[in-house]
Amino acid sequence: MGILEKISEIEKEIARTQKNKATEYHLGLLKAKLAKYRAQLLEPSKSASSKGEGFDVMKSGDARVALIGFPSVGKSTFLSLMTSTASEAASYEFTTLTCIPGVIEYKGANIQLLDLPGIIEGAAQGKGRGRQVIAVARTADVVIMMLDATKGEVQRSLLEKELESVGIRLNKHKPNIYFKPRKGGGVSFNSTVTLTQCSEKLVQLILHEYKIFNAEVLFREDCSPDEFIDVIVGNRVYMPCLYVYNKIDQISMEEVDRLARKPNSVVISCGMKLNLDYLLEMLWEYLALTCIYTKKRGQRPDFTDAIILRKGASVEHVAQRGRLHFCLELCDPAPSFMKIVGPCRSR
Secondary structure, eight states, X not given: OOHHHHHHHHHHHHHHSOOSTTXXXXXXXXXXHHHHHHHHHHSOOTTOSSOOOOXXXXXXXXXXXXXXXXXXXXXXXXXXXXXXOOOOOOSSSOOOOSOEEEEEEETXXXXXXXXXOOOOTTGGGTXXXXXXXXXXXXXXXXXXXXXXXXXXXXXXXXXXXXXXXXTEEETOOOOOEEEEEOSSSOEEEXXXXXXXXXXXXXXXXXXXXXXXXXXEEEESSOOOHHHHHHHHHOXXXXXXXXXXXXXXXXXXXXXXXXXXTSTTEEEOBTTTTBSHHHHHXXXXXXXXXXXXXXXXXXXXXXXXXXXXXXXXXXXXXXXXXXXXXXXXXXXXXXXXXXXXXXXXXXX
């Protein structure tokens, strides 16, 4: 039995197993096995005789945004509208066959936007060019999931399932679990909160499935078995995602209002150029970029040329960018730099 068949069998068994106190250990083991098989599936084949063409796109600009979605949802049209890059758009599927990069210039920042080929159901198992698309998506700072508003919630759930199966966690934070394997002493289990989803026995069973018999585990929040498995595997990517519903000009106002009120969602129409400005504002917030303006001693700050950094950056990060044009007084502490950091202003 191949890996795909094993994954299918485990998924079917999980689906038909009732969730209750008596089956939680069995479900935990099944999920651990499922995560192991999915990790094996993503590993490149050593016996492959020919190398497939990948999407090796050099990262540039101040941030990278991956544009993913099913075929013919408007990704290429969106790229052409937001950047100076022309991406072929047509009414038939699979118009885009490779990764096409573009640059969005917004508030002084250069944001790299990647138009990726449309993925299909089963992309995580290698169907279509799904593996290459998902691999590029893992390197992005934000994912824009382009959806067809006329298709309801079907596309969103399928794409979330595909990305979840390859270790991409959308709009989630890393579980607050301390985990450290050690050479001996067995499994040391502790928690600082009341656990309602995991128990010490379940944690040990999951660790044994991964051939880990000596480790230190500390739960700092009430996490599920899936989140604990993510911590063990250690290659999960946590990133923000904007769900963009395109073609709202083809649905009713009631449906537009319903979609717009969903969390992390924006409704647009590339055909009629509706709500694109609001999408850019939301994208800026999700990227958490900050404009830093420098000044020379005795002169006013230069608000025409900003240094773009991620939120939480320090003076050291500015110096590493090689654009430190102002002098600090020897007696001034480092925090005085924050006095000349103005609010983000558009050009």
